[in-house]
Amino acid sequence: MASLKDMRVRIASTKATQKITKAMQMVAASRLRRAQQAAEAARPYADKMSAVISNIAGAAAGSPGAPALLAGTGKDQVHLLLVCTGERGLSGAFNSSIVRLARDRAQALMAQGKEVKFFCVGRKGYEQLRRLFDKQIVEHLDLRSVRQLGFVNAEDIARKVLARFENGEFDVCTLFYAQFKSVIAQIPTAQQIIPLVVEAKAANTPVTSYEYEPEEDELLSGLLPRNIAVQIFRALLENNASFYGAQMSSMDNATRNAGEMIRKQTQIYNRTRQAQITKELIEIISGAEAV
Numbered sequence: 001m002a003s004l005k006d007m008r009v010r011i012a013s014t015k016a017t018q019k020i021t022k023a024m025q026m027v028a029a030s031r032l033r034r035a036q037q038a039a040e041a042a043r044p045y046a047d048k049m050s051a052v053i054s055n056i057a058g059a060a061a062g063s064p065g066a067p068a069l070l071a072g073t074g075k076d077q078v079h080l081l082l083v084c085t086g087e088r089g090l091s092g093a094f095n096s097s098i099v100r101l102a103r104d105r106a107q108a109l110m111a112q113g114k115e116v117k118f119f120c121v122g123r124k125g126y127e128q129l130r131r132l133f134d135k136q137i138v139e140h141l142d143l144r145s146v147r148q149l150g151f152v153n154a155e156d157i158a159r160k161v162l163a164r165f166e167n168g169e170f171d172v173c174t175l176f177y178a179q180f181k182s183v184i185a186q187i188p189t190a191q192q193i194i195p196l197v198v199e200a201k202a203a204n205t206p207v208t209s210y211e212y213e214p215e216e217d218e219l220l221s222g223l224l225p226r227n228i229a230v231q232i233f234r235a236l237l238e239n240n241a242s243f244y245g246a247q248m249s250s251m252d253n254a255t256r257n258a259g260e261m262i263r264k265q266t267q268i269y270n271r272t273r274q275a276q277i278t279k280e281l282i283e284i285i286s287g288a289e290a291v
Helices: 004-060 094-111 123-136 151-166 216-290
Strands: 078-084 115-121 137-141 172-182 185-194
Touching (some): 004 216, 078 094, 078 123, 078 151, 078 216, 094 115, 094 123, 094 172, 094 216, 115 123, 115 151, 137 151, 151 216, 172 216, 185 216
Parallel strands (some): 078 115, 078 172, 115 137
Antiparallel strands (some): 172 185
16 A cells, blocks of 8 residues: 555646646637637638639539549549647647547548548657558648648648649649547548539529629639648638647546545545554554553
């Protein structure tokens, strides 16, 4: 059995850990509000841009001059998985849930005889994926030095992805991230961004005809690359909010668990101390009676 001194050290250590987790919870809570506002502000723009491009693409999809970002390469053999995760841990299952979704997709594709490549954005996803797919990771981007995410960060990632597509390194690109729902709910999401997936309109949806200047193909040549950057930017913002939400929830649980450990450790300490005092009293009384 541990001595009373060891027990006191253990209780003090647990209390120190509780203070750290509580402080991390408060920091995550303060940063979550701004990150959540940024993610929610980006959603309407990203959704509307997708809708506008889908509307234009509906007329251009079958034309011979349709951009490759819309029409694709004509093949479905090589897949690039763009996996966006966090740079830090202590956030529950936030990082691992995104990695699990990407890993399952990769294994399903390889089972079909497809070739899979990874582009990792974020240290945690890279560290997990390289254990299984080290040779298939073609690029890793670390954003630890970025204090505040901006559209320029998404543009940099989009340029790297587009350069690889233009060089014929892959046929399909799928983006993986966590969509922020609430502090306790972050949804792992997979979104195909190359070639663009044009959603079919419902049968009862009224068809509106537009005339474009310049032509649809020329418009799409400029809009499609920007749309990729916009969708990546949205994913980065959603991930940022999801990370702080997951970390806040995780640190709250850790603080509660530490409190429960302190209660149990203190109870054991008091019982042990009481037993030791009782033993000493019995020894004193026995010694007095012997005299």
